[in-house]
Amino acid sequence: MTSPSEDLPSLISEDDRDAVVHRLQEAYAEGHVEHEEMDERLHRALSATTRAELASILVSLPQENTGTTSTISVAAGRIRRRGAWRVPRFLKVESAYGRVRLDLSKAVFDHPMLDVELLLGTGRAKITVPRDAVVEFDDLRTGWKDTHYKPPRAIRPGGPRIRISGAMGFGRLKIRHARGWRATTQP
Incomplete structure (x- = not known):
């Protein structure tokens, strides 16, 4: 039997959404994403409601360079x-x-x-x-x-x-x- 919290999707905050949009912008600037694909992923990021939806947007991108x-x-x-x-x-x-x-x-x-x-x-x-x-x-x-x-x-x-x-x-x-x-x- 699952608990009620396991049935609810993990909702996102505006900071989560902003982080994904920023990562998409970086990937576009680095040449990892074409213009049309960028538009499509941004649309998905702005309409996402769960962490799983946001994670699926970044799945094929290389890891972010967090700096030293x-x-x-x-x-x-x-x-x-x-x-x-x-x-x-x-x-x-x-x-x-x-x-x-x-x-x-x-x-x-x-x-x-x-x-x-x-x-x-x-x-x-x-x-x-x-x-x-x-x-x-x-x-x-x-x-x-x-x-x-x-x-x-x-x-x-x-x-x-x-x-x-x-x-x-x-x-x-x-x-x-x-x-x-x-x-x-x-x-």
């Missing part, structure tokens, strides 16, 4: 990134003693999601995110002070999702949204 982890590391001193710099999919920031300032407001995002792992001993960290970014930091452990973050009242859809994890010893992380600038996400 880039590491910014210093024993003592400052880490500072700003301006129009290319942000990898995974970013690891390590500092035993010193300040960290990451300004992502003018950064170029290769992926719709950025995972930042902070491994900081002492010192403050400040991250400026694009105006339309969605920020998550539930997996960040702080030893001394809580993270300071005031989310905006409204976020326009389409911005990058930034997940911050790791550990901070003595210091505070401040996260703020930029004013007026929008990050560039490469299709």
Whole structure:
């Protein structure tokens, strides 16, 4: 006998649908899908209601290139990134003693999601995110002070999702949204 939950199809969220559409766009840009096939698969993705339907759309595509982890590391001193710099999919920031300032407001995002792992001993960290970014930091452990973050009242859809994890010893992380600038996400 099956339970009622086994009889229900696994419904999808808008994030699931967006991830499939993004992967289709990448496959098209890489030359794995022709124009007509792209249109047909996009139509199927936009009308799909279950995870199985979404999975069937991607079945013949090569695996997504998720990128490698880039590491910014210093024993003592400052880490500072700003301006129009290319942000990898995974970013690891390590500092035993010193300040960290990451300004992502003018950064170029290769992926719709950025995972930042902070491994900081002492010192403050400040991250400026694009105006339309969605920020998550539930997996960040702080030893001394809580993270300071005031989310905006409204976020326009389409911005990058930034997940911050790791550990901070003595210091505070401040996260703020930029004013007026929008990050560039490469299709």
